Amino acid sequence: MLYRLFAGALILAATLTVAPASAFDESKYPDFQGQWKRKVGTVNSWDETRRPGLPQDPPLTAEYRKRWEASMADQAAGGQGNDSRVTCISNGMPRMMTILRQLEIFIRPEIILIVFENNLPRRIYTDGRDFTAKDNIPSYNGYSIGKWIDENGDGKYDVLEVETHNFKGPRNYEPSGLPLHDDNESIIRERMYLDKSNPDTLVNEITTIDSALTKPWKVVKNYRREKNAEWYEDLCTENNNHVMIGKENYFMSADGYLMPAKKGQQPPDLRYFSTTGN
């Protein structure tokens, strides 16, 4: 009798414990909470172990290497080269994962949200969907599907693998204008996990497969956790003194006058104005 009583209690207790089916058990997931910033001492180069520009030594095809060199030459002359961030457009993937500012990661069972201070958020779906999902429309961030892995078998996920497809462009990796292919067929693979020896370091191994590359390009980003988090509303257009007219980038002076952004630059064509400028 006593056995039956306690066996019944056991079943009831187990049922009650399991009952809140909608409870999200955070203990199954790694602690990615807080604010993540670039590693101290790194700039916003793509491979954070190297300086931006030529030291990156990317495996670009000859055609795209020429484009990149033209971008850097234009920047040296005062232009923006391939770097479209001057227009306040999103950096898109993979460049946004350099963390220009800081980011925050929210984990829910079906989705992970990466929230930036100056780019629209990334949605990484972990609900088992595939890339045939009907809402998979091209974007600068791409469409991301993630998978949690318990690599050490301790019953807790420790690695997030993400694959991102379906892009818009143009996109580039870093301010030097290191280009991705115009076909926008890039595939970005990420592996994110906490450093085993330092849980305040989040490692992101990013591999880019792109038609502008001769082989997949893997870099390892290390993000540091800032526990004393402070968020800032970084609105790119708020104080953007760059003015794009057609394909020309100009600059606006502090007193509101249009200025050349590079030496010898022609002014904009004013053919549509009935009165001329001063």
Place this chain on the structure above:
Amino acid sequence: MAFTKRSIVALALLVTFGLPVLDATAHDESKYPDWSGQWRRPRGLATQWDQDKKAGLAQEAPLKPEYQKMLEWSMADQAAGGQGLDTRYTCITNGMPRMMAVIQPIEFVILPNITYVHFEAFMPRRIYTDGRDFPKDAEPSFAGYSIGKWSDTDGDGRFDTLEVETRNFKGPRTVEFTGIPLHEDNQTIVKETLSLDKSNPDLMHNLITIIDNAFTRPWTVDKRYRRDRNVMWFEDNCTENNHHVVIGKENYFVNHEGYLMPARKNQAPPDLRFFTDAPK
């Protein structure tokens, strides 16, 4: 016999009392309302502030005479091809409270300490529900600093209402596209009460009260959002196809061929004094 009476008792006690304690990090979503999905404006409505009235003067915003004149000027400027007081054409965020007019769909992400409101075209709102107070040294922002409090108004053990207060703004901000202005002192206080309609769980009410020095009294509207469960998210990068160009205080237009054009009749071209090859 693998289990003795004592071990079964111990196991039952452990399962009953031990595991829920061990599981302290679980976020019990059943305590919160189901606000999942995508929330949109009711069908047939534009982005006017009070959804029950037409935009502009018909809103009957309780503006002080000085700010009523500003609204009238803004609408007159817009009628002449200008943008009036509406700054959205520069791709700056609408900020609070206007962003809650829900131009494009929004999403709520509810976590124990914070509720996020995600937009397609703006950076997210953070509504802190961790019991904090308004910080004294926070940087002002267009979205403001939001503190929320969940309440269980019908006593069924589940939160159903989120009350939010938002302060600490930057400006200029407007209440709607016609340019209904908020005061330049940016001392606005926005109070929101968000809850699902009792007879229709796919309808959300957001009772928004604006307290602002441009107003003669607090202004409350009942915003309704309809749930779309057939979720489709779109990346709305405002600057991607923005043909407006602001030079100084003038708004111009860039046509599809890349030529600068006047945005209104007889608009003077920009002053090109800094160009050596400028037309004379």
